[in-house]
Amino acid sequence: MSTSLAWDERFAGGDFQFGEAPNRYLQALRPWFSPGMRALSLGDGEGRNGVWLAEQGLRVTSLDWSGVGMAKAAALAARRGVAMVTIVADAASWDYREGAFDLVAWIYLHLPPADRAAAARGVVRGLAPGGLLALECFTPAQQGRRSGGPKMVELLWSRAIVEDLFGTLEVLELLEGTVSLDEGPRHQGPAEVVRALLRKA
Template sequence: MSTSLAWDERYAGGSFQFGEAPNRYLESLAPRLGQGQGLGQGLGMRALAIGDGEGRNGVWLAERGLETTSLDWSPVGLGKARALAEARGVALATVAADAAGWAYPAEGFDLVAWIFLHLPPEDRAAAAAGVVRTLAPGGLLALECFSPAQHGRRSGGPKIPELLWTRAIAEDLFGGLEVLELLEGTVLLDEGPRHQGHAEVVRGLWRKPV
């Protein structure tokens, strides 16, 4: 079974696997969403949520007034994302594609949210290059992913070690961006049935130079 079909099966039920609320780290960045070059307080800002699954992060960004696109390889997940957006009364564009192979438009977005998207190293590097390319000058990248210290915890994350993130991986992939914050450590997750409890993560915020 392909990975996308596996996620289709996970998303096929009525409940939201990671809840309907946004990722807490992304939510904490709300005061900074208007700090990109030439950006107002969210309005007119273009956002891309990659690996957005059932749309919890993309819909939240749209509720903040951002023109938002959710990208995921599961059409089933994106169907639930569109339904969630409609229920919340916001517009949400969706793209069914592999984050490693999508043609990221140059300077197409002012914010990219990379939340718990775990890819094999080559795919991760390809997606990261696309994200850097698609950020407009002054644009922000927000990331939270599981680190190797998550091994053995039951609060979520992939079981394959090569899919996990370290601070060094993030520094290497996004070395051309300005680091606003970059942390590796323990957080408490409360995000639907699949992300519950203490977890080990890498989280960071970067800005593309003007």
């Protein structure tokens, strides 16, 4: 089964696997955002982060490789009364238009190393000058915890990976450590993550 089909199955139920509320780190970055900013919510799943950004007045593109997830994202946006573009695509191979976004939210998108690097190059290209990248992903210390994340270590992130992939961006914040997750049934409890806020010159 392809990975996108596996996620289609996971999202097929009525419940939201990671809840309908936005990621807490993304929510904490609210002072950095302003209405009218062009935002890309990458690996947006069922749309919780993209819809919240749209509610803040941003012009949002929500992208995920699960068509089932994007259908739920579109329905959530409609239910909340906000406009949001949904795109079913692979983050690693999507055509990122140069300078198209003022904000990219990369929240719990875990890809194999080559795909991760390809998506990172696309994100850097897609960010406009002064554009922000907000990232939160699991680190190898998450292994063995029951609060979510991939089982394969090569999919996990670290501060060093962030620095390697996004070395051309200015570091505004880069932290690694333990947080408490309360994001639907799949992200519950203490978790080991890396968080980053980076800016394109």
